[in-house]
Amino acid sequence: MSKHNIRLKDIAKELGLSVPSVSRALNNKPDISESTKKKVFELAEKLHYQRNEFAVNFKNQQSFIIGVIIPQIVHHFFSNVINGIITEAEKAGYGIMLYQSNESYQSELRGVQTFQRSMIDGLIISLSDSTTNVDHLRSLQNHNVPVVMIDKVSNALETAKIICDDFKGAFEATEHLVQIGKTKIAHITGSLEPHTTKERYRGYKAALKQHNLELKDQFIKKCNLVSQDDGFNATLELMKQHDKPNAIFCATDPAAIGAIKALKKLNIKIPEDVAVMGFSDWNMSSVIDPPLSSVIQPDQEMGKKAVQLIINEIELSKQNKPVQYKTHVMETSLILRESTLGNKNE
Amino acid sequence: MSKHNIRLKDIAKELGLSVPSVSRALNNKPDISESTKKKVFELAEKLHYQRNEFAVNFKNQQSFIIGVIIPQIVHHFFSNVINGIITEAEKAGYGIMLYQSNESYQSELRGVQTFQRSMIDGLIISLSDSTTNVDHLRSLQNHNVPVVMIDKVSNALETAKIICDDFKGAFEATEHLVQIGKTKIAHITGSLEPHTTKERYRGYKAALKQHNLELKDQFIKKCNLVSQDDGFNATLELMKQHDKPNAIFCATDPAAIGAIKALKKLNIKIPEDVAVMGFSDWNMSSVIDPPLSSVIQPDQEMGKKAVQLIINEIELSKQNKPVQYKTHVMETSLILRESTLGNKNE
DNA sequence: GTGAAAGCGCTAACAC
DNA sequence: GTGTTAGCGCTTTCAC
Numbered sequence: 001m002s003k004h005n006i007r008l009k010d011i012a013k014e015l016g017l018s019v020p021s022v023s024r025a026l027n028n029k030p031d032i033s034e035s036t037k038k039k040v041f042e043l044a045e046k047l048h049y050q051r052n053e054f055a056v057n058f059k060n061q062q063s064f065i066i067g068v069i070i071p072q073i074v075h076h077f078f079s080n081v082i083n084g085i086i087t088e089a090e091k092a093g094y095g096i097m098l099y100q101s102n103e104s105y106q107s108e109l110r111g112v113q114t115f116q117r118s119m120i121d122g123l124i125i126s127l128s129d130s131t132t133n134v135d136h137l138r139s140l141q142n143h144n145v146p147v148v149m150i151d152k153v154s155n156a157l158e159t160a161k162i163i164c165d166d167f168k169g170a171f172e173a174t175e176h177l178v179q180i181g182k183t184k185i186a187h188i189t190g191s192l193e194p195h196t197t198k199e200r201y202r203g204y205k206a207a208l209k210q211h212n213l214e215l216k217d218q219f220i221k222k223c224n225l226v227s228q229d230d231g232f233n234a235t236l237e238l239m240k241q242h243d244k245p246n247a248i249f250c251a252t253d254p255a256a257i258g259a260i261k262a263l264k265k266l267n268i269k270i271p272e273d274v275a276v277m278g279f280s281d282w283n284m285s286s287v288i289d290p291p292l293s294s295v296i297q298p299d300q301e302m303g304k305k306a307v308q309l310i311i312n313e314i315e316l317s318k319q320n321k322p323v324q325y326k327t328h329v330m331e332t333s334l335i336l337r338e339s340t341l342g343n344k345n346e
Numbered sequence: 347m348s349k350h351n352i353r354l355k356d357i358a359k360e361l362g363l364s365v366p367s368v369s370r371a372l373n374n375k376p377d378i379s380e381s382t383k384k385k386v387f388e389l390a391e392k393l394h395y396q397r398n399e400f401a402v403n404f405k406n407q408q409s410f411i412i413g414v415i416i417p418q419i420v421h422h423f424f425s426n427v428i429n430g431i432i433t434e435a436e437k438a439g440y441g442i443m444l445y446q447s448n449e450s451y452q453s454e455l456r457g458v459q460t461f462q463r464s465m466i467d468g469l470i471i472s473l474s475d476s477t478t479n480v481d482h483l484r485s486l487q488n489h490n491v492p493v494v495m496i497d498k499v500s501n502a503l504e505t506a507k508i509i510c511d512d513f514k515g516a517f518e519a520t521e522h523l524v525q526i527g528k529t530k531i532a533h534i535t536g537s538l539e540p541h542t543t544k545e546r547y548r549g550y551k552a553a554l555k556q557h558n559l560e561l562k563d564q565f566i567k568k569c570n571l572v573s574q575d576d577g578f579n580a581t582l583e584l585m586k587q588h589d590k591p592n593a594i595f596c597a598t599d600p601a602a603i604g605a606i607k608a609l610k611k612l613n614i615k616i617p618e619d620v621a622v623m624g625f626s627d628w629n630m631s632s633v634i635d636p637p638l639s640s641v642i643q644p645d646q647e648m649g650k651k652a653v654q655l656i657i658n659e660i661e662l663s664k665q666n667k668p669v670q671y672k673t674h675v676m677e678t679s680l681i682l683r684e685s686t687l688g689n690k691n692e
Numbered sequence: 693g694t695g696a697a698a699g700c701g702c703t704a705a706c707a708c
Numbered sequence: 709g710t711g712t713t714a715g716c717g718c719t720t721t722c723a724c
Contacts, residue, residue, distance in 0.1 A: 005489065007701060018711045023703060033709055050489065053465045055701035058404040059716055065443070065464055073428055074629075079420040086419075086446055090456065095464045097411070098444045100432055110436065118411055118441045119399045143351065143396065228633075257633055264635075283420075284630035287574075287603055289610075353717060364695045369719060379693055401717035405700055 006047050015039055026051075057119075062318075066310055067120035069099045069111045071128050071152070076253075076282040077299050078126070081150065084303025085124060092311050094121070101128040112136045120145060122310040127152040129194050146313035146323070150306045152194050153327075160309045161327040162302050166196050169295040169332030170203025171210075173277050174249055176293070178211045180340055182247035182275055186219040188234045188259065189251045190226040197226070200251045200279060219245055226251050231258025239266055239274075246274055247340075253278035253285050256292050260339065276339040290338035298330045305330070352393050361385055372397075403465070408664070412656055413466035415445045415457045417474050417498070422599075422628040423645050424472070427496065430649025431470060438657050440467070447474040458482045468492040468656040473500055475540055492659035492669070496652045498540050499673075506655045507673040508648050512542050515641040515678030516549025516595070517556075519623045522639070523593040524557045526686055528621055532565040532591035534580045534601050536572040543572070546597045546625060565591055572597050577604025585612055585620075592620055593686075599624035599631050602638050606685065622685040636684035644676045651676070 008022045015022070017036065024032040025040035026049075043049075057063050066089055070078045086096050097118060099111035108128045115123065123140055125147065134157045137147050141159075153161045177185050187204045190197040201220075208215050218241055223230035231250055235258065238245055250256035256278030260270060268274055270290050278285060278294040285292040305328060316323050354368045361368070363382065370378045371386035372395075389395075403409050412435055416424045428444065435442050443464060445457035454474045459482075461469065469486055471493065480503045483493050487505075499507045523531050533550045536543040547566075554561050564587055569576035577596055581604065584591055596602035602624030606616060614620050616636050624631060624640040631638040651674060662669050 008703095009701080019701085020703070020712085021710055023701095024710090027703085031709060036709080048485075048488075050462065052407075052701055053463050054400075054404040054407055054409070055716095056703085057465075058400040058700090058718095059702055059704095061398075061400055061716080063400070063464065073419070073432075074422070074425040076420070079425055082419055082444070083446070086444065090445075090460065093460070093463075095443050095445070095460050097441050098428070098432065099436075099441070100429070114436060114439070114441050116396065117399050117439075118409065119403075139394075142394075284633045287630045288633050289635045355717080365717085366696085366719070367694060369717095370694090373719085377693060382693085398717055401700095402719085404702095404716090405718055405720095407700080 005052065006049050007052065011040060011043050011047065011049060015043060063119045063121055064093060065095050065097050065118060065120050066307065067097045067099065067111075067115040067118075067123045069101055069108060069115075069123065069125040071101050071103045071126060073098070073100050077151075077280050077297060080299035081126070081303040081306075084300035085307055087300075088304040088307035092307070094307070094311065101131075103128045103130060105130045105133070109136050112140065116140070116143075116145075121314050122146040122148070124148050124150055124306045124310055126150050127154055127194075129191075144317055146310055146317055148306050148310045148313070150302055152196060158325050160313065160323075160325050162305050162309070162330065163195070163327065164297045164302065164330040164332050166199035166332075167203040167206070169279065169297070170200035170249070170251075171207045172203075172332075172334055173279065173293075173295050174204045174207035175211070176334060176336070176340060177247040177249060177275055177277060178207065178213070180271070180275060183213060184219070184243075184245045185213065185247040185249060186221065186238050186245035187249050187251070188221045188223065188226065188231055188255050191222065191224060197251050204249055216243070218243060223255070226255045228254040228258040228261075231255030232262045233258075235259040235262035236266075239263070239268065244274075247271075247277070248274060249277045251279055253280045253282040253292065253294055256294070256339075257284065257288050260288055260290070260292065271338070271340050271342050278339075281335055286337065290343065293337045293340040294335050296333045296335050298332070302330055351398065352395055353398065357386060357389050357393065357395060361389060409465045409467055410439060411441050411443050411464060411466050412653065413443045413445065413457075413461040413464075413469045415447055415454060415461075415469065415471040417447050417449045417472060419444070419446050423497075423626050423643060426645035427472070427649040427652075430646035431653055433646075434650040434653035438653070440653070440657065447477075449474045449476060451476045451479070455482050458486065462486070462489075462491075466491060467660050468494070470494050470496055470652045470656055472496050473498040473540075475537075490663055492656055492663055494652050494656045494659070496648055498542060504671050506659065506669075506671050508651050508655070508676065509541070509673065510643045510648065510676040510678050512545035512678075513549040513552070515625065515643070516546035516597075517553045518549075518678075518680055519625065519639075519641050520550045520553035520595055521557070522680060522682070522686060523595060523621055523623060524553065524559070526617070526621060528593035529559060530565070530589075530591045531559065531593040531595060532567065532584050534567045534569065534572065534577055534594060534596045534605065536597055537568065537570060543597050550595055562589070564589060569601070572601045574600040574604040574607075577601030578608045579604075581605040581608035582612075585609070585614065590620075593617075593623070594620060595623045597625055599626045599628040599638065599640055602640070602685075603630065603634050606634055606636070606638065617684070617686050617688050627681055632683065636689065639683045639686040640681050642679045642681050644678070648676055
């Protein structure tokens with residue numbers, strides 16, 4: 001109910017001290033006597049003194065806030081990235097401001113502007129699919145706000161980048177399909193705009209080549225969002241063809257789930273007739289019947305790494321030291337379930 | 347690369363004006379001539395002037411940041427709530443700081459402290475299951491930071507509250523099971539600690555009573571987390587009994603998915619032998635086979651409403667006007683799928 | 693319409 | 709060890 005928050009001045013007046021002395025005491029500075037320190041602490045406690053962080057932030061020109069822009073929160077991969085970011089940031093005493101671009105460049109731009117207003121110390125961003133211009137990020141950098149890109153990155157800007165090895169993940173996924181005896185492997189992919197989808201496509205092609213399998217145009221289905229509906233429709237088309245695949249590697253889990261639904265509708269056995277492989281391991285993937293094999297991305301670890309990098313840059317920037325930008329590639333791993341292995345209990 | 351951000355002083359010096367005049371011009375104050383206003387705007391533009399928000403926030407003692415604490419981001423309901431919060435906050439020019447408690451009171455406490463450091467203008471919180479003491483929130487209120495509670499609320503604190511009508515949702519869900527001809531309806535519930543679970547249990551009981559169905563102890567399964575595993579095990583136990591239910595209403599969707607998996611393992615037909623109903627409509631619920639009937643909560647709307655309420659309180663608080671705390675109850679609705687309706691195509 | 697002066701709360705630099 | 713002075717960048721009040 002204390003309408004008026006108490007200030008150092010109030011404590012100083014009550015104890016007959018000067019304001020700086022009270023400040024020194026509360027900040028545990030060396031040049032202050034133990035006795036006054038004790039007095040100050042006790043009174044501060046009693047009055048429920050709370051530092052006015054507006055003043056401190058203003059003085060230091062630092063907010064201890066990291067901005068985070070991602071395309072969609074309601075997305076298994078990104079919620080986990082955010083999870084990792086928050087966990088790691090808290091350890092270092094930083095807070096997280098969150099914004100979602102909804103895959104819109106305009107929205108991403110507004111996010112950056114909102115953040116500038118809040119004077120974030122650094123930005124972690126996963127670009128929207130529609131972002132081609134990165135001037136908004138360059139502007140942040142010019143104002144000494146470090147930027148770290150994660151997952152969906154751009155080469156148009158020099159920053160630290162964190163990606164996972166989409167190429168290798170896709171390669172291994174495709175190779176797994178070969179190893180279970182599949183030779184006619186289709187791929188459902190996206191618009192190839194984001195770097196990630198393109199890399200998965202590259203990995204798929206490389207694995208086919210490695211195992212001397214022909215790359216057939218009619219086995220490649222490009223769709224827009226790589227959503228469940230896209231996967232469903234693409235699979236129906238694939239199975240309508242004369243030359244049918246006996247395995248489908250999908251660039252996303254939702255598409256793979258659509259594929260499974262389509263195959264079930266057509267009464268095609270999974271994985272005996274057609275095996276299905278996804279990418280990203282959404283939590284719904286273990287729920288579908290049959291459970292979906294997929295490629296696990298180190299989502300939380302990517303978030304944590306991003307925080308470590310950005311805090312490092314913030315520190316260096318404060319000291320006017322130069323920063324070296326690296327691209328960090330994180331390893332994926334396969335999670336194998338019944339959509340490729342079959343049910344061993346039956 | 348302008349190491350040194352430019353200030354009003356710089357513009358003033360260059361134009362031979364005083365600092366306050368430049369300030370007036372940039373803020374479109376009335377008592378400034380059009381000609382100087384124009385000159386100032388042009389130079390500001392040219393120099394890429396950006397207001398130092400640290401100074402402004404300090405002066406106004408306002409951050410335009412709303413803190414949000416929720417138990418878990420990686421949770422369909424909460425990601426959607428956050429989605430609504432961010433969307434609505436952006437409209438009003440507010441940013442969102444996010445923290446997750448992981449259902450831990452200690453963690454929730456740290457979140458509040460982190461937020462105090464960042465001088466949030468208001469807090470939207472969904473309490474952790476383990477929170478019984480609300481002094482940390484009361485402390486915020488005492489420092490003039492409005493608090494709005496959402497979904498998981500406490501009566502120990504006077505604030506605006508947003509909940510959805512869990513009682514009615516559960517009532518209607520249970521009634522739907524009656525309407526499809528089920529008379530022996532089991533309920534899988536939680537520790538009854540959070541208000542929400544308790545209300546769902548109440549709704550279940552009320553619907554049974556309304557339809558003159560007996561409430562049997564052996565049809566009530568209490569579990570800890572109401573997770574998929576919990577639902578799976580509880581269902582196995584239910585179906586092991588002599589007196590078996592022919593419908594199961596689960597307090598959460600994950601539990602319902604566990605229930606479906608258990609029933610399928612036992613080769614029990616859904617919904618002919620046992621119908622299954624969930625609560626919350628997770629995105630995986632439409633993916634499972636058979637697709638799960640559930641209760642839809644207006645998650646995004648709840649988030650938006652929370653932002654409207656908190657901003658209103660922030661405004662009133664600035665003007666030292668009193669706030670009236672209300673509890674807003676939002677309506678749920680049923681989404682009916684094959685786990686209760688059966689497959690009409692077969 | 694414009695400038696001079698003051699102050700938001702805190703801390704660093706300088707005296708003594 | 710402690711007090712005095714000054715300043716972070718901006719806006720508001722009061723002169724003229």
